[in-house]
Amino acid sequence: MSSPSTKSASRRSAPPVLTEAELARIADELADGKPPMVWFTAAAVGVAEGKSGKVVALDDPSAGDFLQVRPTGSKDVLSFGPSEVTLTKPARGTTVAPGGSARTRPESAPAPSNRKDNTVTQPSTLPSTPAPAPASLAPVADDTKPAPATPRPAKAPAVRKAKVAEVTVTLTGTTDGEWTVDVVNGKKRSVKGLAVSSAAVAQTAKILHPEVEEVVAGILEAARGAQQAKVAQLQAELEAARKLLEELGD
Template sequence: MSSRTTKPQPLSETEIRHIAAEIDAGKPPMVWFTAAAVGVPEGRSGKVISLGDPSEGDFLQVKPTGSKDVLSFGPTEVTLTKPARKDAAGATKPKTATRKDSTVTMPSPVTAPPSVPIAPPPAPAPKAEAPQAPSAPEPAAANADKPAAKGGSRPARNAAAAGAAARKPKAPEVTVTLSGTADGEWTLDVVNGKKRTIKGLSVPSSAVSQAAKILHPEVAEVVDSILEAVREQQRAKVEQLQAELENARRLLDDLAG
């Protein structure tokens, strides 16, 4: 007896409109993967997160159950109909069983000649365990008659996206703090991640001014205003010290005369 495999039927326009309405309502609909799905076992469930352009072929963005990745699939790779449960041997259990009577014609017994001894039938061989069905169809066989999607192989893109998300390293955070005092003293602190690599490094005011001009005009404007205020303060301090020095010299000259 030969078995015939039914080719999965693509989602109808009515079903696609239903999926779009469910997504718009904030209720991603549940779908089940068919034998044509690439990289996902047949019968596994998933939720449709969004719909793309149908002209691209694989326009259904589906998140398989138990996975954090959202993959692209075509309308023949998913169905809204929940598949029937399978028994331990992997055969699909029908919903109802109907018994049909059939007439079987048995062949007439053959009598061996008396002169030829009939050998006893051989002992039955031990029953081998049925091999387990593969968890997922081969990608090449399942997608042999399917045209390539625009922009490269979809299975490769799905696998690359999942691998990149798992291998993407976390960039270290670096914090650079520049501090200034009213006396015109500047210090630099650098924190790399959670470790302070530089603390209280003295920086000349001229270097701060040059760095600000390189970074951005607005930064240069703020730093120049701070430096100008420090200059005015230092000028006033110098004038005060000069006045005190003149008074000290005059007093010394009076004491010497």
């Protein structure tokens, strides 16, 4: 059993959450083209505690989860906050607690003994009356034996329902014909502001549902009209500029 002083020393030696200096160090290494290695703490959602990954980009800190990290062995880039990763590699046999602190895995306690004391106490004196002699030496059948107990059927193990992560896909369009998509996997924003073409949006809307196709078609039609009006305006300005140039040439 560890003493209070040992526990206090363990807390003092535990690595803190990412500080401003560590974030600046990560930014410098990214600028040099060297993605730094980090390890996930227990606060990380969707990634095993103690697993490693590489920081590939830093977003605006006001977004909350602004560290873009690619876990080891994965091709996906996920967003994490400064309390979910640490620059300190956890030692073997330890796990990383929230905030980056290391803790030792507890050893399993020995199972309690279920054996009972089977000591038999004999009487201090023997009975004074002798046992009566048997009337017959022939064996007598014992009909008083209890019937064997019927074994109870074993209970079926409880089935745990698997937790399914929720995925939210948001498609955003403007009257200028610009489209972006955002994907949130559970609590993590996996994709943020990814630009997609109008043709891809129209094709996807046809596959999803007629109502979705109708809404997207209306937005595309409005964007088409706005672009046609812009082209007409630019053509008129170009024609006026050519006319003025001809007048200046004379």
